Amino acid sequence: MSRPIHAVIHYAALQHNLKLVNSKAPSSRVWAVVKANAYGHCIEHVFDALRGADGFALLDIAEAEKLRDLGWRGPILLLEGVFDPRDLELCSRLGLWHTVHNEAQVQMLATHKTQQGHRVFLKLNSGMNRLGFDPIRYKSIWTRLNAMHQVEEISLLTHFARSESTSDVLQTLSVFKHATQDLPGERSLSNSGVVLGHSDLLAVEGFPDDWVRPGVALYGASPDAQHKSAKDWGLLPAQSLRSQLIAIQQVQAGDRVGYGAEHVVTKDMVIGVVACGYADGFPRVVGSAAQVLIQGRIRCPIFGRVSMDMLTVDLTPCLAQGVPVDVGAEVTLWGKSSEGMELSIDEVAAHAGTIGYELMCAVAQRVRVQSDVDIG
């Protein structure tokens, strides 16, 4: 038998989250963002649940190929565009749409030999200063692209740096509005935070978003966990990281647990050893404030440092509730236990000083990933 740690991908949760996004932006088409192997969920395990989306957006051509192999014939968008001229050939062959955000990409397109015109998304730098053309140059780049036989259609795209702030969203909209005035073409603006939090605002401001680009919302974590939890948004976790206890230790006052012997036991207690460590993607920096779910429903705090392959938990809450625990007991690190109780990935992330996005993407290669459809 293999190590008990595994990630379960919840098919119905993915479908629910996609439906929620659709209901928030009913007149928009949806790019399901599946970069980074679907935020760590594995493209092959999310594809079927998300195929109700209008297209898939990602960065790596290898991932685009995987979608084509899975049978997806619809739109695929490369969010960072191409990196070298050969990529353009693959775009032609696989029918990929691509972002154009820098001069080098414009040049590559101009010299690309193709029979078939490309669908490009011209990116505006609306203030985030990461990718895209400045508002002042935007129209002239559009004009150059529009004159190329290699380009069939140009859509207009930008990205929000602070989707949690209404005033920042309005400011970005105003930059976008000025830069794209009088330009034809479909618009693509919103990430999860804007779709969930501001789609009404976009409508009121007269910015119909033709293509929204939700990522994290589909996977059931909050785009703005500091202010609003995934549950408050109505999202369901699509990934559960689960393992088992592989040892139990009875310890007494004065004993120490784990590396560095930092954690000193103050009373007799029972420690559970979980087959999950930082080499599985569980953050070592979480303090003992972080909790896990034992036997599907009992929250127990981490006790001692997280090591490479294991972590240790204080099983006192189980004993207090009269729930017997032994080797083999289920441990839920985040997501949903097999009894349906939730421990939000954003909560664990907060204890690690980071965001749910990072944890879900960082689940290590050695962790088995399976869809609950396959498990039954």
Ligand SMILES: *Cc1c(COP(=O)(O)O)cnc(C)c1O
């Ligand atoms: C990753 C990404 C998204 C999705 O962002 P979420 O916050 O996960 O919804 C949207 N647009 C672009 C350009 C991205 O790179």
